Amino acid sequence: MYRAVRIFLVGLVQGVGFRPTINRVAKITGVKGYVRNLGGSEVEIFIEGSQESIDRFFRELSRQLPPYSLIDEITIISDEPRGLQSFEIMKSSRELVNRSMIPPDIAICDECLKEVLNPSDRRYRYPFNSCAWCGPRYSMIYSLPYDRENTSMRKYKLCRKCLDEYNDVYNVRRHHAQGISCPEDGPRLALYTSDGKLVDSSDPLKDAAKLIDEGYIVAVKGIGGFHIAALATDDDVVLMLRKRKNRPTKPFAIMCLNLDIASRLVYFVPPSSIDLLTSPQRPIVLLPKRHDSPVSRYVSPNMDVEGVFLPYTALHYLLLMETRDKFLIMTSANIHGEPMCIDDECVFTKLRGVVDYVLTHDREIVNRVDDSVVRYTDGIQVILRRGRGYAPKWIRLPIDLKRDVVAFGAELQTAGAIGFNDKVVLMPYIGDLDNVDTLRDFEKTLWFFINNYSIDLSKTLLVIDKHPLYASREIAYEIRKKYGSNIFEVQHHYAHILSTLADRGIDLDENIVGIAIDGVGYGDDGNIWGGEVILIQGRNGYRRCGHLEYIPITSDRDSIYPARISSAILISMLGSEAYNIIKKFGLIERLPYGEKEVQAIHNKIIMGDYIRCSSIGRYLDAVSALLGFITYRSYEGEPAIVMEAMSKNWNRIRDLEPIEIRLEDGVAIAKTLNYFIDILGYLDRADLMAKQELAFRIQLELGKVLARIAINELKGRRNMKQIIAVGGGASVNTYIVRGIREVGAEEDIEVILPRRIPPNDGGIAVGQVYATIAVDI
Structure with a gap:
């Protein structure tokens, strides 16, 4: 029986060597037809x-899928045979x-x-080597579909040898690979002052x-983007870099040539950190010194x-090979x-006074994308950036979703998101939107996704944070003015909890209790929230049931000089008696x-x-x-981050009472x-x-008291999922999370954190999208 089918594949299927694999499988199995990107x-x-x-085609395809591909959805439609005599990779369509x-x-x-390390290979020491399985993708895409002419590789015409590889159907890594090049036809390095x-x-x-x-x-x-590379072993160099970057204490990341070099710097705890460091994602991983x-x-x-982190390009690897330490600051x-x-x-x-030299190349970076950052929180892998x-x-x-959605995130460490059907595309980390250049980059990234996902803004719901002064809101209101889009405001901490639930695939078919902990967020009562227990009432909104x-x-200086907050608390509690305490403990x-x-x-305080x-x-x-x-706080979250790092459970303090509710x-x-x-x-x-033990116990107790409030909401109630969803920037703190988990374990309640998105404001746009299922606008 002679028949025909059309197949549509959705997932990670462009830019991973999918079309050449399909072509090869078709040749092996003898089917006729075509494959193309849409x-x-x-x-x-x-x-x-x-x-x-x-x-046989389907069986063989399942065996030969490219290593980094992901089929998320497959649609198979019976069709009429067309009498085709061959199989080919057709020109892509914008349909x-x-x-x-x-x-x-x-x-x-x-x-x-x-190949880069093999002296007999024609790509020996070639800094831009890649194939169908690896290399830049999103960062060099102008538009979809993913073809060379739609990327910043389009100006590099393939030489004869590369073209032979490109056309060889049995060259598994380079047949029809869009980003390939070699020393004869690819990007060029140059060194400048x-x-x-x-x-x-x-x-x-x-x-x-x-x-x-x-x-x-x-x-x-x-x-x-560009890194700044410098010796990580020379105090004078590091201090000079800090002075030039105006970065007094925020940590720098270190790129290591390989795991052996990294093992001289950190302990691989837990052991899964090795897999993370060597993964195709190659994030920066925070590990014990x-x-x-x-x-x-x-x-x-x-x-x-x-x-x-480890090198993720040949350029980085070759650079580290040539240095004495085999590891460098890469910030x-x-x-x-x-x-x-x-x-x-x-x-x-902008960096003329910061760097001394510039190692650059002539391939354009189309889309800025920062390195990802991952840490372990009480043994749980958490994405920070x-x-x-x-x-x-x-x-x-x-x-x-009821309709397409564009979410604008928050203000600090943020990213926007696009929602459609049952999917949320979280954009890459952008940064703090209190800077004009960052805000422009946010807008540029937003339009890249709006255009490439064909979002009809006249029919799209725009979602913004309730904070009236967030800069991202201005972009949303400009879009509404031009396209007539509807705008929906979502409370900050409600969105944090929804982000965790969305990430973990939890439906809002029952009531769920969540804990949202962070720096600051605009509250429904006009105050600043950030230590909240919130009851998610299914698809009917939420109720604040507890807080610090x-x-x-x-x-505004309080966030820069935290002793101001200490003093304000003491004065509000003790009045004029606070002066002696403020002096006694060195706060002045x-x-x-x-x-x-x-x-x-x-x-x-008095007024x-x-x-x-x-x-x-x-x-x-x-x-x-x-x-x-x-x-002095020189970067966001520094006092809490340092406090966590200083904390130790010495088991000397036994009588510190729990926080009263x-x-x-x-x-x-x-x-x-x-x-x-x-x-x-x-x-x-x-x-x-x-002091180190006090720090440990205070953070642990903060987690425990919030968990006790959450557990009280769960006890004896029907239609409640037996989980506590945790989100917000402070939910990466090991001791706070441990406190929540210890109380949860006592009551056999699971505590969940997001796994694929940051729990901080970098992931809040996912929750903003998820919030729209509860509204009809």
Whole structure:
């Protein structure tokens, strides 16, 4: 029986060697027809032949799928035979049948790296080697479908040898691979001084490595942007880089040549971290520092972990090979608060005073994409920043959306999202939108996805955070003005919990309790929230059922000088008696204006001129300052991050009472102000070890008190999922999460965190999309 079928494949099927695999399988099995890319990043296959050959085609295809492909959906439609005499890879079409995944950037594969390191191979020491299985994808795409002419590789015409590989159907890695090149026809390296003067060099890569070894700081163009490369073992170099970047203490990441080199710097705990480091995503992974690490203490001051990652391009590998240490600082090439540079002009203008030299190449970076960052929270793998390797793979929802959605995220460490059908495409990490250049990059990225996923904005729901001052809202209102789109506001912490539920594929068919913990978010009562227990009422919205007690925030300076928050809490609780305590525990010395600043805070408290805030982040800031761990916050979350790093369970403090819970107007309040005063009783006799244990127990107890409030919501109620969903930036804190999990375990309640998206504001847009299933607009 001679028959024909059309097949539509959705998932990660473009940019991973799918069409050449289909072509090869068709030749082997004898079916006739074609395969082509379509405009929604999906693949169409038409085959005809005997029933036996078609069955064999499907069996063989399942055995030979490209290593990084992912078939998420398959549609098979019976068709009429066309009498075709061959099978071919047809020219791609911009027609959109089904929307599919835009391929993320993939680290260099082992086979390509072997070629680069083989002196007899024609690609020996070629910095841009790639194949159908690896290399840049999203970062070099102008538009879909994924074909060479739609990428920044289109200006490089294949030489005869590359063309022979491209046309060889049995060349598994290079047949019809769109991004391939070689030293004869591919991108070129060049070395410049920071003011744009070309350095006469026969080997720019070797010369750049030599300069780095001599203590110079070099910008290096990679896949999704420039890095700044510098010695990680030289204190003077590291301190100079900090001074030039205006980055006093925020940790730098270190790229290591291989696992053996990385093992000199960190412990691979847990063992799964090895698989993570060597995965195609190649994220930066935060791992425990070795006590005998050769890394300068200024690379990650006050931290007990080091951010390490392995080379994900041949360029990076070759550069590290030539250096003395075989590992380097590799940090984003940007000035403070601005996005990473992606072109030479940016480096020569904005980084002229930061770097000494620039190692660049002539392949355009179309889409900026930062390195992804992953950590372990109480043994659970958590993504902190979702960029290269992970984005823009989509998240599948357990229910179809009512319409297409564009979500605008939050303000800090944010990313937007597109929602359609049962999918959410979370855009790569963008950054903090309080900077004009970052906001422009956010808008550019937003339009890339709107255009490539054919989003009809006149029929699309725009979702924004409730905070009236978020810059991303302005873009949404401009779109509404032009296209008549509807806008829907979503409360910040509700969205955090929904992000976790969406990531874990949990339907909103029952009530669910969640804990949202972060720095700040605009609350429904006009106050600042951030330590919340929220009841998700199925698809009928939410109810705030508990929170940390409000603390006074008297100025924007409070987030910079956390001793201000400590002082404000003490003054609000003890009045004028607080002065002696503020002096006794050194808080005055931690304020730029000393006693005058304390007096100004006192006046504001007396007059009621302050904002009420339930944020766990701001509370941790206050505790960190009180314990003397931090004086000045130079990056987001630093006091809490340092406090977590300093925490140790020495088992010396046994009598610290739990945080009290009181019901006020039907809402459970964790009495953290009284608890703050209780801490003072331990500071008189506190050496460093005691302070480290206090820090441990305070974070643990904060998790426990929130969990107790959540458990009280679950007990005895019908139609409740027996889980606690946790989200928000502070939910990456090991000791807070451990406290929540310990209480949950006592009641046999599972505690869940997101696995594929960040729990911080970088993943909040997923929750914003999910929130739309509860509204009819």
